[in-house]
Amino acid sequence: MSNGNTAISIDSIRLNSLEDLNTLRQNIIDKHDPNKPEVLICHGTGCIANGSVEVIDAFKKICADADIDAKIMPGIKATGCQGLCSKGPLVLIKPQGLFYQKVKASDVEDIIQKTIIKNEPVERLLYKDPKTGKPIKTEEEIPYYSLQKRVILKNIGKIDPTSIHDKIAVGGYQALAKALKTMTPEEVVTEVANSGLRGRGGAGFPTGRKWQGALKAVEKKGGPVYVVVNGDEGDPGAFMDCAIMEGDPHAVLEGLILGAYALGANKGYLYIRAEYPLAVKHLEMAMEQARAHGLLGDNILNSGFSFDAQINRGAGAFVCGESTALFTSIEGKAGTPRPKYVRSVEEGLWGNPTVLNNVETWANIPLIIKKGADWYSSIGTPKSTGTKVFCLVGKVNNVGLVEVPMGTPITKIVDEIGGGIPSGKPFKAVQTGGPSGGCIPNKLKDTPMDFDSLTDAGAMMGSGAMIVMDEHDCVVDIGRYFLRFLEEESCGKCIPCRLGLTKMREILDNFSAGKGKIEDIETLQSLAKAIQDGALCALGTSAPNPCLTTIKFFKDEYLAHINDQKCPAGVCKELITYSIDPDACTGCRSCARLCPENCITGKKKEPHVINADKCIRCGICLETCKFDAVQVN
Amino acid sequence: MDHQVEAIDEILEHYPEEPEFLIFLLQDIQSAYGFISKESMQMVSDYTGVPITQAYSVATFYQSFRLEPIGEHELRVCLGTACHLKGGQRIVEELERKLNIKAGETTEDMMYTLDTVNCVGACALAPVLLADEKYETNITASKIKKILKKIESK
Numbered sequence: 001m002s003n004g005n006t007a008i009s010i011d012s013i014r015l016n017s018l019e020d021l022n023t024l025r026q027n028i029i030d031k032h033d034p035n036k037p038e039v040l041i042c043h044g045t046g047c048i049a050n051g052s053v054e055v056i057d058a059f060k061k062i063c064a065d066a067d068i069d070a071k072i073m074p075g076i077k078a079t080g081c082q083g084l085c086s087k088g089p090l091v092l093i094k095p096q097g098l099f100y101q102k103v104k105a106s107d108v109e110d111i112i113q114k115t116i117i118k119n120e121p122v123e124r125l126l127y128k129d130p131k132t133g134k135p136i137k138t139e140e141e142i143p144y145y146s147l148q149k150r151v152i153l154k155n156i157g158k159i160d161p162t163s164i165h166d167k168i169a170v171g172g173y174q175a176l177a178k179a180l181k182t183m184t185p186e187e188v189v190t191e192v193a194n195s196g197l198r199g200r201g202g203a204g205f206p207t208g209r210k211w212q213g214a215l216k217a218v219e220k221k222g223g224p225v226y227v228v229v230n231g232d233e234g235d236p237g238a239f240m241d242c243a244i245m246e247g248d249p250h251a252v253l254e255g256l257i258l259g260a261y262a263l264g265a266n267k268g269y270l271y272i273r274a275e276y277p278l279a280v281k282h283l284e285m286a287m288e289q290a291r292a293h294g295l296l297g298d299n300i301l302n303s304g305f306s307f308d309a310q311i312n313r314g315a316g317a318f319v320c321g322e323s324t325a326l327f328t329s330i331e332g333k334a335g336t337p338r339p340k341y342v343r344s345v346e347e348g349l350w351g352n353p354t355v356l357n358n359v360e361t362w363a364n365i366p367l368i369i370k371k372g373a374d375w376y377s378s379i380g381t382p383k384s385t386g387t388k389v390f391c392l393v394g395k396v397n398n399v400g401l402v403e404v405p406m407g408t409p410i411t412k413i414v415d416e417i418g419g420g421i422p423s424g425k426p427f428k429a430v431q432t433g434g435p436s437g438g439c440i441p442n443k444l445k446d447t448p449m450d451f452d453s454l455t456d457a458g459a460m461m462g463s464g465a466m467i468v469m470d471e472h473d474c475v476v477d478i479g480r481y482f483l484r485f486l487e488e489e490s491c492g493k494c495i496p497c498r499l500g501l502t503k504m505r506e507i508l509d510n511f512s513a514g515k516g517k518i519e520d521i522e523t524l525q526s527l528a529k530a531i532q533d534g535a536l537c538a539l540g541t542s543a544p545n546p547c548l549t550t551i552k553f554f555k556d557e558y559l560a561h562i563n564d565q566k567c568p569a570g571v572c573k574e575l576i577t578y579s580i581d582p583d584a585c586t587g588c589r590s591c592a593r594l595c596p597e598n599c600i601t602g603k604k605k606e607p608h609v610i611n612a613d614k615c616i617r618c619g620i621c622l623e624t625c626k627f628d629a630v631q632v633n
Numbered sequence: 634m635d636h637q638v639e640a641i642d643e644i645l646e647h648y649p650e651e652p653e654f655l656i657f658l659l660q661d662i663q664s665a666y667g668f669i670s671k672e673s674m675q676m677v678s679d680y681t682g683v684p685i686t687q688a689y690s691v692a693t694f695y696q697s698f699r700l701e702p703i704g705e706h707e708l709r710v711c712l713g714t715a716c717h718l719k720g721g722q723r724i725v726e727e728l729e730r731k732l733n734i735k736a737g738e739t740t741e742d743m744m745y746t747l748d749t750v751n752c753v754g755a756c757a758l759a760p761v762l763l764a765d766e767k768y769e770t771n772i773t774a775s776k777i778k779k780i781l782k783k784i785e786s787k
Contacts, residue, residue: 236713239755434714478714594778
C-alpha cells in the first residue's frame with residue numbers, strides 16, 4: 001500500500017548545483033497529482049496530547065482495509081503544528097482544503113466515506129463561526145487564520161516535516177543554492193543587515209549587526225567561528241520554537257547553513273531543550289537527509305564550502321537559554337553564565353567568535369535571502385521588521401500559534417484572532433515575554449506588539465508567549481509564580497539574583513498570606529533595582545519585570561492584599577474561604593465525595609455545608625460542582 | 634555489582650573520550666536506566682577525564698538528571714504559566730495527598746515518582762499531566778482518581 005508519504009524515496013541523490021536542485025524539485029512536483037486527495041493530520045505536541053496519533057493510525061488502517069479506487073486513495077501525512085491547538089486534533093483535506101477540528105479516530109470512517117469517496121464535507125467536524133454558528137469549510141475563511149500573516153508558519157502543518165522532498169517541493173534550500181551560486185558571504189551578511197531582522201529570542205538585537213560583530217572579531221583574532229541555534233525555549237507558555245523545529249526543521253537548518261556560509265563557519269551546534277524529543281528527532285532526520293543530498297557536510301552543492309552541525313540536547317536548566325550559559329553547557333559543563341564585558345560574538349564557544357541566534361531568527365534567514373531585504377522590511381514596523389510568531393495561551397478562546405506582522409496591536413491578537421476570553425468580558429491583562437516580561441493591562445490593549453513598544457510599557461517581547469489573564473487571575477499570584485520559577489532556575493552564581501529573588505518572593509508570599517506591610521512595596525522596588533543593576537546575566541536583570549509591571553498597573557490589587565487582607569481575584573488561598581450557596585446546591589454529593597478533608601456535609605438532595613475550619617481551600621469542590629453552587633469569598 | 638555498569642561500555646563507545654561529551658553520556662545512561670548510579674558516574678568520569686566532583690556538579694546542576702532510582706511510573710505535572718493559571722498547582726497538591734509523597738519524591742513501594750515540569754508545550758489543554766509518556770489533559774481532581782486506577786490496573 002502506498003500511503004503517499006513515501007511516494008519518492010530518499011536515496012542519497014547528491015545535488016551538485018542550483019540546477020540539480022531545480023530538477024529534483026520539478027520531478028517531485030511532476031510526480032505529485034494535485035487533484036488526488038491528501039489527508040494532513042496535525043502531529044504537533046498539542047494535537048498529539050489530544051489523540052492525533054490514534055487518528056493517524058485510524059486513517060492508515062481504514063484506507064488499507066476499505067475498497068477505495070486507486071485514483072482517489074488518499075496520501076496520509078503527519079504534519080507539524082497546524083496552529084489552532086484548542087480545536088485539535090486538526091485534519092486538513094486536500095484538494096478541497098477542508099478544515100476539520102476535534103477529529104477522533106471514530107470520525108475517520110465518515111471522513112473516508114463522505115469526503116474522500118463522495119466529495120462531501122462532514123458537517124459536524126467543520127469549524128463553526130462563534131458568532132453566527134455557521135459552519136466554515138476552509139482554513140482561509142476562518143478568522144483565526146485569515147487575520148494572520150503566516151510567513152514562518154507557512155509550510156508548517158502543510159508539509160511532512162520528516163521528508164526533505166516535501167520541503168524541496170515548496171522551495172526549500174532555494175535560498176542556500178542561490179546564495180552559494182550568486183552571492184558572496186559579505187553580500188549575505190549585508191542582505192540580513194538591510195532586512196532589519198532583530199533576534200527573536202528576547203532582547204531584539206539586530207541580527208546583521210551581530211554577524212558583523214563576529215566577522216570583525218575573526219578579523220582581529222582569527223577563527224574558527226561557530227554558528228549556534230538556541231532551541232532552549234524555556235519560557236513557560238511558549239512553544240513556537242518547538243513548533244518550528246518539529247514542523248519545518250529544514251527551515252532552521254537552511255538558515256543555519258546560510259549563516260555559516262556568511263560567516264565562514266565550518267561547524268555549528270543546535271542546542272535543543274530536553275523536553276522537546278520530537279524536535280530533536282525531526283532535526284536529526286533533516287540533517288541526515290540534507291547530508292545525503294549534498295546540502296550539509298563536505299563541499300555543499302559542489303561550491304567548495306563545507307559545513308556540518310551537531311545537536312546538543314539540553315538537560316533542563318532555564319538559564320542555558322542565556323548565551324554564555326548555553327556555550328558553557330555545550331562545552332559539557334554546568335551552564336552558568338559569565339560576565340559579558342567581552343561579548344559572546346567575540347568570545348563564545350571555546351573562547352572563539354560565535355554567533356548564537358534563536359530558532360525563529362534562523363528560520364527567517366532563508367526567506368530574507370530568497371525574497372530580499374526590501375520585501376522583508378516592508379513587513380512590520382520600521383524598527384521591528386518582519387513577522388513574529390506568538391503563542392496565544394491562557395484564558396482565551398482560540399489557543400494556539402499566531403503569526404502577525406510586528407507592531408500588530410495586542411487587542412487584534414487577543415480579541416480578534418484569539419476570539420476574546422471565554423467569559424466574553426474584556427481580558428484583564430496579557431503577560432508577554434514570560435519570566436522576563438511583564439503584564440500589560442487591558443487599558444493598554446492598543447499597544448503594538450513590537451520590541452520597543454513593549455519595552456516602553458515595562459514588558460518585553462521575550463520569545464513570544466502571550467498569556468491572557470481574566471478577572472479570576474491574581475496579579476500578586478502571577479508575580480509570585482514567576483519569581484518562584486526564576487528563584488528555582490537561578491544558577492546561584494551571582495548574589496543579586498540568588499538572594500534578591502528569594503527575598504522578593506518572600507515579600508510576595510507575605511502579601512498573598514495577608515501579612516504584607518505597605519512599606520514592603522518600596523522594599524520590593526528597591527530590591528528590584530539592585531537585581532536589575534547587579535545581576536550577572538539577563539535571567540537576573542529582567543527577573544523583576546513581571547512583579548514591577550503588576551505593581552505599576554495593578555497597585556490597587558496589591559493594596560487590597562495588604563490593607564484589607566483580600567484577594568479580589570479569589571486566588572490567594574489564605575485570603576479566601578469557600579462556601580456553598582444553599583439555593584444553587586442540589587445535594588448531588590459530588591463535592592463531598594471528592595473533598596480530601598471530608599469537610600463537606602449534608603444529606604443527599606439537600607444543600608450541603610463546608611466546614612470552614614477544616615477546609616484547606618484545595619478548590620476541588622469548586623472545580624467539581626456542575627451547578628455553580630460553590631462560592632469563593 | 635551495579636547492573637548499570639555491565640552494559641555501560643556500549644554507551645561509552647558512542648562518544649570520543651572528551652570532556653565535552655559528559656552531558657551526552659549522562660543523558661544516554663539515564664535514558665537507559667532511569668537514573669545515574671555512583672559506579673556509572675565514576676566510569677563516565679574516568680572515560681571523559683572530567684574529575685568526579687565536576688561530573689557530580691554537572692549532574693546536580695541540571696534538573697533532568699537523577700541520582701536515585703525512580704518509581705515504576707513517572708507522573709509529571711506541568712506547571713507552565715497556562716497550567717498554573719488553570720490550576721496545575723492544585724493537581725500537584727492532590728497527587729501529593731493521594732500518593733502521600735511530595736513532588737520530587739518516590740513512593741516507598743517504588744510505584745510512583747511525582748515531579749513537576751516547567752512547560753510541555755501543550756498549553757491549549759491545560760492543566761496537563763504526563764503519566765509516563767501519555768498526556769492527560771484538562772485534568773481535574775476527579776480525573777486523577779481515574780488515572781491512578783488506570784495505571785494500577787495495568
